[in-house]
Amino acid sequence: MAPGLEQYLVLSAVIFSIGLFGAITKRSAVVILICIEIMLAGVNIALVAFSRFITPAELTGQSFSVFVIVVAAAEVAVGLAIILALYRQRHTIDTDKIDLLKW
């Protein structure tokens, strides 16, 4: 028997939560970006599972997943550019030390 929709959704929730935990607790900006990528991968699993089980003929979830991948690639490129620019100025990417916008 094939795995059902619920199994995929639980897997997606677990991967999303691991990414969320890392994004909250890590101090290195690069690792925070990696954890956001993991969260997006979890969301993609949920979208594709909905597409496979609820609208198998229309493929709506898969087309949304394509847009998620596009936006994730753009986000990584700009995020890493910001991190490298920050490293040039401050010589650190520790988010506890970059507190310019913190009150």
Add this chain to the structure above:
Amino acid sequence: MGLQIAFWILSITAVAAAAGVVWQTNLFRAALLLVACFLATAGIFVTLSADFLAAAQVIINVGAVAVLIIMSIMLTREVTRGSPSNRLGIPAFWLTGIVTAAIIVAVAKTSWPVSPVPPAEPTSSALALILMGGNGFELVIHMGALLLLATIIGAIVLLKESK
């Protein structure tokens, strides 16, 4: 039965790799575990008969995003400093636990209208019709191209040496 075994192997790999990214203190190994997580996700897409997305995941995320992240780790010399955690460990653990439990309860309590129709295979031509066809997401595709152009220009401007 084969699909079930593949699902369990791939999902255990994906969850273990994602947990490894959070546990690992060596940044370079964390980036390699991210690659493992992406590959397992691509395998899960295959079990959901999403062949085009699995290929796109391997090409874009494993091929481009992971290489970009590894290059930026090398450029910022963060490998020597490792990947320390802040003081939010215990509250974050409870928060994410509650989020996961809420999602799982919501998934279990909902009666999903699962369709008995077999999935479209291969998906690439059907997906192309949805994305590029007359009533599809053509405008959004153009906006995606514009977004990528803006991303390239933004990254160049951010990293330009100021004279």
